[in-house]
Amino acid sequence: MKKSVSCLVLLLSILVLVGCNARPTLHIVNWGDYMDPDLIAQFEAEYHCKVNEKIATSNEAIASVLEASASPYDLAVPSEYMVQKLIDLGLVSPIDFSRLEHWENVTVFPELEALYTPMGIGDYVVPYAWGTIGILYNTQNHPEIGTLIAEEGWGALFDHTQQYNVGMYDSSRDAVAAALLYLGYSVNSEDVGQLALAEQALISGRFSWGEDLLRTSVISGNLDMALVYSGDFLSEYYLAEADGITIGFDYGVPEAGTNVWMDAFVLCSSSKNADLAYKFIDFFLQADHALPNYDYIGYAPCYTEYFQTMVTDYGYDLPVFDPYPQAAVRQMYVYGSDTRSQRVTQILANAKDED
Amino acid sequence: MNRLRRYSLPYLVWMGIFILIPTVVLLILAFSDLSLYRPGTFRLSLANFAIFSLPTTQRAIWNSFRFAGIAAAICFIIGYPVAFYLSKLGIRVRKILISLLIVPLWSNMLLRINAWEKIFTANSIVTDVFGLSISLVGTDAAIVLGMVAMYLPFMVFPIFSVLEKMDPKLVEAARDLGANDVQTFFRVVFPLSGGGVISGFVMTFLPALTTFVLPAYLGLGKYTLIGTLIESKFIKEAADSRALSINQGSLISLFLMILSITAFLLVIRVDKEGETLI
């Protein structure tokens, strides 16, 4: 009996040791499939550390994770409007750009910078990737949806839910923005009447709701079209191309304009490894790592140099790869008032209900 | 023997920490505007109850009860005959069949739900390999069937364990007294297995009522259930303490706690020592 007890104790201590980790750990809150794991492994080897990625599916979830004080995070990659809120909540610290060696070598798209600088987040962010929201549709079953988007714009998504199976992104900002765009209002509208109309549009359409589920559903033909992020389409497109699978889907951005979003590195105020965090950001600013990483994620780089290389050397020549072509109409989200945020959450809840 | 009693004391402390403390905190959160992550001063209020007046919440509660109720009923209709049949078999066969019912539970639940999603999808790998094309994803039926598939064994086990222990002499006695099969079953066997049936209902209904993975995968996100609501209050929307998400989530959790205590009282009326729970 004594023997078995001591064996047990031994086993326990081994397991506990396995669970522990002596190396410093960098904690990141990130979106899924948003950084090349091979490059992360390379970073871990170079700096003798461990990188821990927590996957979130929405900006609201990223903020929730950071707010839950129980976990010390170092970095996060939220979108621009949520950065405003995170600053407000005191969850992020300003970036000391002098600690980023490779910051000098890159140029943020001026039109992008012009959008986010007035939001007051410039000192807190190192831009990572940007893109649009648009309509992913199945071309095998319904090639005509392309024409529909060209002719009716956002109406393609909202006016044909009886005829097609349509998916809507389960994220309050994006769903409400699509409805506001469809109605011809600003994506940041605080107008009670306009929001009520947007709510009506979302309620009267018969939508399926999902996050990453939407693209899989459209590609497999279970949905005919869905509101997605540009990168949802791009990553699936280039993955299918690499695997030599027939591509039976396409992505359309209505002529009337859309939202343009930017995801950026922010430094969490709870960070205990700021030094390592800077090195991590810098690692992904360096061309050797940035380029293969952008190739992995399929989203457009926020830096003109890398963007050009992706188009010329990596074959990212699809027109929709460019989030902000000349003369296009683009709006960026701002956090706005808390009342609006709550109202937008409520709209989504009500819309998902009406079945 | 009495000296061994003190061994139970630490357990009382342990359970106190993990059951009593959170219940008190949930109560405070539910009836105030206290912020869990930034605790400070707070005011007691009933404002969180507003969540129950929202159509979303009402619908989530209604849908959860409807789906879990139907699923538990289907589990009962399938599970009772199975448990009955198993209890009549020889010990060897019975053991093997019970193991066969347990083995699938070792497969990851998320993967099993994912597999059902593929089975219920008209155009999937299941269509390629088995020639099956069922289009159910995103419907009530998909969610209910998914619940049945996940929780059915938990209806069979408690009923079986009661039937197994039932004295066969009772059935013989009923026969001797002139009862036919149907009478014997409904007057003797079924009432005596009541404890197992109640445990079975609790063990299938409660998990079905509170799942949040199943509706997300099999319901195409069209259905908000109670579990979905709690997940989003605690995980997805918890950032803004002014929105009181966690407080509202706590209130809903408290509501679930009351439900499970009710279920618990039901179970202990028929089975004090919890023998039908495993």
Added chain:
Amino acid sequence: MRKVLRDRLYKGIGLTFLAATLLILYAPILVILVLSVNDSRRGYAWEGFTLKWYSALFTGSALTEPILNTLAVAFTATAVATVLGTIFAIGINALEKKRRVKMVLLNNIPVVNPDIVTAISLMIVFSLLSLTFGFGTVLLAHIFFSMPYVILSILPALRKLDANLYEAGLDLGCSRGQAVTKVILPNIATGIFSGAMMAFTMSIDDFVITYFTSGANYMNVSTWLYSKLRLPQAFTPAAYAYNIIIFAVTIAVIVSSNLVNVRKERLKNEKIG
């Protein structure tokens, strides 16, 4: 004659429902098996047979860490819950009836409580104690929710045990510890074993409680799946292979334990005969 027909009818109904149950339980596993040998990362369609996901499992993949995490917590939690659960069960069994019933009631609360309520309760306790969420909190949570099952399966064995045996052991010169280890434990070994099996089953397949108590540092197979199942690049079908291997091991364990039982019975019969 009528009785034979009727028996056959009952048997037929029983068999049909049993077959339906097995179909419902095994259909998804068949699908997982197909996905585990499908030569496609995404599993949208059948792309041909391969065993590469099985080899990926052993040569190291994104899944290695979650699998090790899952096993580490499952084994540790099972060991701790079994040892502590046995001690507590012996203590509870020694209480007088009224108190014993009360303790059993308390013990059963987490068994009946839905996972999500237990998960949120634990999350709140851990937040209040300002523990860093990770391996430690998950381990604590798993010990907490699996121990009641251990106690629940040991108690019946203890009740069958003659209370005087322990006293007899003491009278015969055992120390108190010896009386427990030499007299009580051997008699409840089956209960302890099945309790440990329950604890292990609960822990290895847990999703909800780990999801709410794991924070930044820890991912088990279930939480890994929940965040990666929909991602085209981060997901790997090695997860299906892992599941099939676990399934095969379970089947092997059950078959062999049945065989051992059969052999034991046969030996017993021979001795008697």
